[in-house]
Amino acid sequence: MSAEHWAEGVDQLLAEIGPVTGASRVWVFQLMEVQSNAVVQDYVFEWAPSEHYRQLNQNRFRFFSSTLEDPVYRRLVEERQAGVSHDFCIPLMPQGPLRSDLENQAIQSTATVPLFFNGHWWGTLGIDDCERPVSWRGPGLDLLEAVGQLIAAALYRDQLNHRSRQIELFHTLANCGVWEISLCNGRLWCSQSLKTLLGYPEAYSRVSLRRMLARLHPEDRAELWARLRALWRIAESTQFRLDGRLRLANRSWIWHELIGEIQCNEVGQPVVVAGLVLDISRRKQDEEQALAASQLDALTGALNRRGMAQHLETIGPATAPRHLILLDIDHFKQVNDTHGHLVGDTLLRMMVERLRHELRPGDGLVRLGGEEFAVLTSGMQDDQALALAERLRRCIADEPFVVQMSEDEPPLKVMMSVSLGVAGQGDEASQATNQLMAQADQALYAAKHAGRNCVLFYHEAIESRAVSLDSE
Numbered sequence: 001m002s003a004e005h006w007a008e009g010v011d012q013l014l015a016e017i018g019p020v021t022g023a024s025r026v027w028v029f030q031l032m033e034v035q036s037n038a039v040v041q042d043y044v045f046e047w048a049p050s051e052h053y054r055q056l057n058q059n060r061f062r063f064f065s066s067t068l069e070d071p072v073y074r075r076l077v078e079e080r081q082a083g084v085s086h087d088f089c090i091p092l093m094p095q096g097p098l099r100s101d102l103e104n105q106a107i108q109s110t111a112t113v114p115l116f117f118n119g120h121w122w123g124t125l126g127i128d129d130c131e132r133p134v135s136w137r138g139p140g141l142d143l144l145e146a147v148g149q150l151i152a153a154a155l156y157r158d159q160l161n162h163r164s165r166q167i168e169l170f171h172t173l174a175n176c177g178v179w180e181i182s183l184c185n186g187r188l189w190c191s192q193s194l195k196t197l198l199g200y201p202e203a204y205s206r207v208s209l210r211r212m213l214a215r216l217h218p219e220d221r222a223e224l225w226a227r228l229r230a231l232w233r234i235a236e237s238t239q240f241r242l243d244g245r246l247r248l249a250n251r252s253w254i255w256h257e258l259i260g261e262i263q264c265n266e267v268g269q270p271v272v273v274a275g276l277v278l279d280i281s282r283r284k285q286d287e288e289q290a291l292a293a294s295q296l297d298a299l300t301g302a303l304n305r306r307g308m309a310q311h312l313e314t315i316g317p318a319t320a321p322r323h324l325i326l327l328d329i330d331h332f333k334q335v336n337d338t339h340g341h342l343v344g345d346t347l348l349r350m351m352v353e354r355l356r357h358e359l360r361p362g363d364g365l366v367r368l369g370g371e372e373f374a375v376l377t378s379g380m381q382d383d384q385a386l387a388l389a390e391r392l393r394r395c396i397a398d399e400p401f402v403v404q405m406s407e408d409e410p411p412l413k414v415m416m417s418v419s420l421g422v423a424g425q426g427d428e429a430s431q432a433t434n435q436l437m438a439q440a441d442q443a444l445y446a447a448k449h450a451g452r453n454c455v456l457f458y459h460e461a462i463e464s465r466a467v468s469l470d471s472e
């Protein structure tokens, strides 16, 4: 009987034994509920040689309830629950409700076999003969019992198939695999979905633990061992979670969460480690994007102060001279006052674009706030940093910004300029960033003082400021 088409299989089976027995009807009732004074059943399968004998579609057999008030019927039910088969030749039955009920259905003889599933009475397989008052005991009942066992086996297989389909579906939907390692013999078992994920063919019999661990990123493998060793010492059933990168069939490293449980035997010895592997690449991507976004200025896309701290951490303690260029837009208030804040915002964005073009990928462009920016560079000599600052000044001042706010209005041409102060860390790699910032700020202040739209290096700034203070 095909387990995939369990119901069709039962229909076919009934249709095969029906003609062989010459019966008027072969049927299956499914038990719904045994109440204190009644049994509720449903008529679920039927074979009959002609329409005349059909009962399945009659409304009275839909979830029909049979009372247990009749002691004969009550005993019949108790015996069915105990797995007993029955056969009745109706004219030979004692008078009573059961006989009347069978006579009302024009049954002359009948045989029934209880169907068991998971140790419980699941339903009843029956055969009715409306023409012959014969005894079904012997080969007839034996055949019915064999068929009953086939149906129960098919039911069981169907449920197992159903469960394994559900589990595989769950694995697929949840993007997860299941594994289990026996600590007694080091054997690994893994689910079909995990094998597929790792690129093993469906029929592959066993993935070795060594191969599986080789798929885990070396850093994460070390972390896994450290965790397991720590848990080992506690020696009690306990769970752990670890984010790790798995190398998949396509050789890409994909973030997964390993959720495992150490199971101990009765004397507290770890015997099994089992768990799940969940694809968390989407979550990791979202986290990385959120982190990156939290380090960027929302208006211009330049780094914000948090991003600047991260950038400084990434380049580490400077091995090569590091420079900080502070840049402040000249008379930006006037720009806002003349053209409005929206135009001001657009100009800020366009300005950042222009500055980016002059920078190398490793340089950090930071919006410190308002119309003040910083550029962090490393690997340059003082004169190179000064030249870069000068290029930055020119890229803003030399060309007007063309702003098209709406299609109905002509484009605006806005000239802008910036003042810049540069400070260098020189060979003193230990110089703190805020000290560098303070020096660049002094240079910027001096550049503003010197008439704006110019670049001053920290030392020059001091001198020029001294000169200008002298002349004041």
Ligand SMILES: Nc1nc2c(ncn2[C@@H]2O[C@H](COP(=O)(O)OP(=O)(O)OP(=O)(O)O)[C@@H](O)[C@H]2O)c(=O)[nH]1
Binding pocket: 299, 328, 329, 330, 331, 332, 333, 334, 336, 340, 341, 342, 343, 344, 345, 348, 369, 370, 371, 448, 452
């Ligand atoms: N459109 C716009 N304007 C901003 C933003 N942040 C700050 N500003 C404006 O930038 C202007 C800064 O003005 P000030 O500090 O007086 O400086 P300034 O007019 O550029 O003059 P100097 O720096 O002395 O050359 C103010 O009008 C702020 O409103 C922003 O995000 N968008």
